[in-house]
Each structure stands twice: as C-alpha cells, then as structure tokens.
Amino acid sequence: MPDPHVAAVGTSPFGRTELTGRDLFSAAVAEAFEGGPDPAEVVDAMYVGNQSESYEHQIMYGTLLAEWCGLRHVPSERVEGCAAAGALALRHAVEDVRSGRRDAVLACGVEKMTAGGTAGATNALSAAFDRALEQRSGVTAPSQYALLAQRYLHDTDATERDLARIAVKNHANAAANPRAQFQRETDVETVLDSDYVSPPLKLFDCAPVTDGAAVVLVANADVAARFDDGDDRPPVRVAGVGAGANNIGVADRNLTFVEGAHEAATEAYDEAGVEAADVDIAEVHDAFTISEALLAEAAGLAPRGRGYESALPPAERSDGWTDTHLSTSGGLKARGHPIGATGLAQAVEAYEQLTGTATPERQVADATTALLINEGGVADAVTVAHVLTT
Template structure:
C-alpha cells in the first residue's frame, strides 16, 4: 500500500488571540495550507480538537470549519484524543488516503483556550484524566504530572535543575520561531526561580495555555504528481501508529514508562522501515519537562532512566545527536492542546523541506518523528515523516 504524502502546510502564530475566534484561526491555517499545496478544494476535512465544547461551548467543528472555509458539501468530522487529538487527526486523514476513499484530505488542529477562566481551563484539561477515580478526588492534570516528576527524580537521582535543561533547549529554539508564543531564551536559573504550580513542577517546567491552529494537506504520490506538486514539496508519512495505556495512573504497571509511546513507536518504526538511529530530529510532547524525558526513553532514543541525562549533556540541541523541539516544542511554541500534534507535523514538514527558520534548521534532515500524548500517557500517537 502506497504511503501518503503531505503537500501543504500552514499555521497561525500561537498566542492569546482575544480578538480572533476558533473558526477564524482554523480557516486561516487551512487556507494557508491549501495555498501552500496549490489547491482550491479538498475531498474531506478532519479536525483535531480536545475540548471546544467546554472552552468555547461549540461542538460540531467539522461542519463549522468546512462551512466557514467554503469547502462545500464534503464530509467533515472532529477527532478527539485529549491532548493527542492533532496527531490522531493526521493519522485518520492519512488512513483515508491510503485506502483510496479520498484523494485529497485536509487536517486542521485547533484549540481556543484563553477565553475560559484559568480555573475552568484547568478543569477542562483534567478531563483527559480519569474523571471518576482521579479528578473526583481533587487530582488536577498538573498534579498528576507532578507525581510522575517527583518519582522520576527520586528513582534516578535527578534534580529539578537537571530537568530544567529541557525548557532551556525549547526556548533557545523557540526564540527563532516567528510562530512561537514565547520568542525568548531562558536560563536554568530562570527556570529554577519560577514559582511552583504543583511541586516539583514550576511555571517554566510547564507548557502554557494558549490558542492556535495548524493544518496539513494529505494526498497520494500519484495525485500529488497529477496536481503538479514538485517532489521537493512532498513529505511522506512513512510510518505511524497510535496506542493506548490505562487512563488512570494508579492502574499502570510502571509509572515511569510511557508504554503507549513505546508500542506506537515500535509499530511506526516497523511501518517506515527505520529505527530511532535513522531519525534526524524528534518533536516530542513536552507539556511538562518530565514528559520530554520519559518520551525520549519510550521512543528508543535513550535508555530507561537516561532521558534527562541527554538534556543535561546537551545532546538534544539542534546541532547535537538527538535534536528535539526544533521550533520550541510545547513549552516555547505553545500547547493549544488539540492543535499541538498538527503543529508538530507542520514543523516536521518545514524541517524536511529545508524551510525551517535560520538557526533552527536541522542540517540535511531526511527523517523526522513526532510524538503526541493524550492524557498522562493514555493515548499516544507517533508519526514518522520522510523527505521524498
């Protein structure tokens, strides 16, 4: 079965878009992607979104965005997989093309979070956990991740300073990304002096609440050639998979292993015919610094317990062995939850085309990996992209 290709990519800057609606952000990103692909129509639309019904009291996003963008009477649907909704939507669009149901598919990831009060937004994000057995007892989403971070440090002997290097790296790269929410570098001292939000997680260990939208256009190689898309504008979705784990942390066999990420990565590597050693850069889900460490371990980049060591030793920088968060990741670019997986995909496309901003282009990049987490690791996608 022929692998699909991405022929168009678009996004809007991540931030607090007080005067822009969800439908306008999504439509702008979508039209940017269609313009990049050189097309004026698509066969279907998949929308990655986590919680529009809670954040802005609007569901049925497929119809909303297809209508607003003037796409006509095409099928359109929202894909929800918590914070992993964007990565899941990309996979669903790819599947539709691979089985031949649709020729040209649009995937949009969008979330508008800042219209809600922060306390309400915290509750909505918590819906990605187990409402009956975790939220009911007062465990917020950041608190659950704080438990993981505390155990990680205790088990492997790391300090808060060791994990701070993930944030420093993300901001160093994000400072050069015009679409990032926080375009400034930070020091280890800045991270350590930031206030605690849930001990040991500090403000600069966590990704911000924000708004954003990103989009990609997916088709087959045959259709891409028919549309006249140059080969150097095509990026192949070489391998992808999605896997689950228990939604409740207490039911996990190992709190410090992202089993769903490991399974998804293994399947994606197999589908792409590559290993972690073949990948030139990694866009992992650093909603919290500890999740970046656990992600590197789960996808086979670091041995168990050594993810934070890579950051501390500088091995995750653009010019190092394992570049991650090449355009700022969730921490610096921002984490508009349902859109994040599509932002990762757009950024990977730009890297593989050689179109990343100056200073953060990975040299001679041919293969990239994106990893998008839903919940505390209960629903994880891994996508491997390759230059055609």
C-alpha cells in the first residue's frame, strides 16, 4: 500500500479580503508549488471542500478550480460537509494515494464568506441545520453551540473564565502565526467583557467569518520526493484517518461527549498505531471555545470534564491530561475559519510543526505526531480525524 505523504502546502491570506474564491485558491496553489514542479506535471485528481453556493452563486467548484490552475482534464470534485469539507477532501486524497489509484492528489478548500456580511454568513451556515426541524426554530451556529456550553458549565467545574482563557491562548498562538487572521493577543477581561452572542458564548468565544483557501498535495513517496528542497527535514506522512458521525440535530445527543469525534480519533489513532499520549500537537475544531474543551476530551487528550484546562501549560493541567499543545496555529478562533478550507488549514499547521518550520514563538520542540479534528454541523454531525507523523 503506497504511503501518502504531505508533499506541499499553501494558504491564501485569511480574513476579510477583496479576493474572490478562485483568487484565494490561486494564492494557496502558488505557495504550494513555488519552486516545485507545475501542478499539471503531477496532479492526478482534485477534491475541493466548499460549503456554500450562497456566497458566490457558484457550484461545480471542483471543475472551476481545476481549470483555474491549468488542470483542464484532471477529474476534480466538490465535497461538502459544511465545516468538515476540507478534511473530507483531504481524506479522499489520502485514500486515492493509498489505494494506488492516484500518485498525487490535490486537496483544496476555499470559502469566500465576507461578501454578504455576518448576516449573510449566518444565514448560509444555518443551511447546515435540519431545515424541517431546526432551521424553522431560528437556530444559528452560536445558539446551537451555546446549548453545549450551557450543559458543560452545568456539569463540570468549568466557568466562563475558563472558556475565555482558551480564546486568550489561541490569540497568543495566532499572534505568532503569519497565516492567521487575527495576529494579535487579547486578555481574559476583554473576552469576558465582550457582548454575549448566545449565552454563555460571547463574541470572543466565537470563530470569525473568514475568506480563505488552503491546499495540501498528498502524494506517494516518488512524487513527494520531487518537492524535496534538499534540507534534512523529515517527510510528513498521513498515518491515520478516521471518520465519525452523529445525527444532524442536537435534540437527541450527548451534549458533553462528542461521540463522533471520539470514534474518528480512535480510528485514526488505530490506523497510525499511536495513542492519545503520543500526540504532540492537535488542531481541533474550535469553532467556539467550548469546542476545544469538548474535543480535547473526545480525543482522549483530557480526562472527562477537564478539557477546559486546554489553555493551561501541560504541567499545570489535571492528572490524565496528555502533554499535547492545542491549536498552536491560533485555531479557528484566531487563525480564522473559512468553512471549506479549515480542515486543510489544520493540516498546514501540522505540516509546519512536524517539519520544524513554524515560527519560533509557536514551534513545539521535537513534535513528531499531530492530530487533526475537523467537524461539520453542530459538533460531530460530521467528523473527520487525521493523524500525521514524521
């Protein structure tokens, strides 16, 4: 079975931009292939994670982007699972290379969210909830996640201040990440003083609306070698993949244990032959601060009810925690959350950490194992996990 490698990565600027979706994509592709072979020489197939036709009245994003980067006859396909679309694209690329069917596959994510403002994005995102049973109640992404947070604060020792610390930690990481949307720090009082969006979640508990694109070229060893720039960096392998799911609505869910993420992470660990304790860095889907706490627990990085300690230095956390560093990129919260691109932006951070090319301020020393968890819908309606190793 060919071993899938991360051969190259790239991102566009993240944030509020004047760029269209295809131009965001071009920026990401340009970075990934700079100094390497042309896309047309190596790419056998493409998958594009993209959430919304509402943002740009554009479907067929696979074909559009293949043509846009000169891959006219390369089969390219859009995949959609709301915010998990990026990891779905990555998973297809990995499976295609593993099966030997393709030598190199470009996993892409792109989202142009800001044109319609926050209201436009909120409306577009509401399409991820059940039209018949939830949308008609007026639910939004923050109000759905607020249900999880209310229950979590009720069931555990966590406080709103603990959630605020997660936001502060992720802003500090983003301040050291040139790819981040918010390259600035914040403090606990600022987070706590920000307006409630849906109690207990405040503005600074929420990931922003973001324009952005990210690409990851997944390739077998031969093609990956063509991107080797002669340094001594270890190759990065995609060693494990897992998928989990839950029902789309929250009414019949365990609100404080994210089952789908637990299944996905467990499957990815098993495939990679690692355990939670081996994970040096984890990019988890912190669409809201509560998510980071819940996903740390679901992935076995934290004991049940203690995931909210993710912002503490490893030595200060409760027994049962691993030494994992979470959301070193700044996470969705501060690196930004361009829906279809987020799962691939997570992989870009893992690639930088595992190759030792992250900025010194956020580089985790000797990182060899990374966990990615990308989700769509409320928490685990769709979950995809990847384990990357050197």
